[in-house]
Amino acid sequence: MRPLFHPAIEDVPPEAILHALSDPRRAAIFARITKAGCVEACSSLSSVGDQVIPKSSLSSHFKVLREAGLIRCERHGVEMRNHSRCAEVEARFPGLLSAIMNAYAARAS
Amino acid sequence: MRPLFHPAIEDVPPEAILHALSDPRRAAIFARITKAGCVEACSSLSSVGDQVIPKSSLSSHFKVLREAGLIRCERHGVEMRNHSRCAEVEARFPGLLSAIMNAYAARAS
DNA sequence: TCGGTAGTTCCGAAATCCCGAACTATGGGA
DNA sequence: TCCCATAGTTCGGGATTTCGGAACTACCGA
Numbered sequence A, B: 001m002r003p004l005f006h007p008a009i010e011d012v013p014p015e016a017i018l019h020a021l022s023d024p025r026r027a028a029i030f031a032r033i034t035k036a037g038c039v040e041a042c043s044s045l046s047s048v049g050d051q052v053i054p055k056s057s058l059s060s061h062f063k064v065l066r067e068a069g070l071i072r073c074e075r076h077g078v079e080m081r082n083h084s085r086c087a088e089v090e091a092r093f094p095g096l097l098s099a100i101m102n103a104y105a106a107r108a109s
Numbered sequence C: 001t002c003g004g005t006a007g008t009t010c011c012g013a014a015a016t017c018c019c020g021a022a023c024t025a026t027g028g029g030a
Numbered sequence D: 001t002c003c004c005a006t007a008g009t010t011c012g013g014g015a016t017t018t019c020g021g022a023a024c025t026a027c028c029g030a
Helices: A014-021 A024-036 A055-067 A086-092 A096-108 B014-021 B024-036 B055-067 B086-092 B096-108
Strands: A038-040 A071-076 A079-084 B038-040 B071-076 B079-084
Touching (some): A014 A024, A014 A055, A014 B014, A024 A038, A024 A055, A024 A079, A096 B014, B014 B024, B014 B055, B014 B096, B024 B038, B024 B055, B024 B079
Antiparallel strands (some): A038 A079, A071 A079, B038 B079, B071 B079
């Protein structure tokens, strides 16, 4: 399989990031990847909270996050490893990601 | 005309704010209202940048911003005054709005 | 080579967005 | 009071986006 497309962080417009994280399930997926540093396999997070996500939907969520410059995906054998690009995003848009993730965390409580 | 519906800021979920501001035109409208403190009339910002926005679209953009708790709209005579609720949003989701507006400002440069 | 697991693509249904046209609301004359 | 002009909302339909099941591809181990 060809290497997946990842935009340079300078090419990512702010609206792409906001759009990607304006879906609570995508935001939850991103939070798990960021917290874990690296999540192996989509299937390991095939459910968010108590909600099951069909794998075709999951695949498109990963694509949105990837194209928004939020994660980097590499195939390792049969499974995928997803890394958060939060350091790059932080460098380009300081404070953005932490504010968004804090906002979601605030609602949860 | 009945007073418009404005949600309590505690009832606004973070995804509503992110969704509202994930459209660059809405973000630009919100930026102008926030900067000006109070913008009179939708028609005074019927164009964003060099882009003309039809008034039906403008009306729905205002509705989205209003229902996301970002602005407060009051009719004064025949025209509308729009106030930013950024202080309330800041109290609930600290740093969120400034990070988002900075992100858009960073792209513009 | 075969079988199983991991993800992607395809495609039709559902939801959402967009904007012109018609409508409603308000205030200012005459 | 009636009529007009201005400001904004609602309606309707076409275009775009999202969703998810089914079929497909990629990779590994046996």
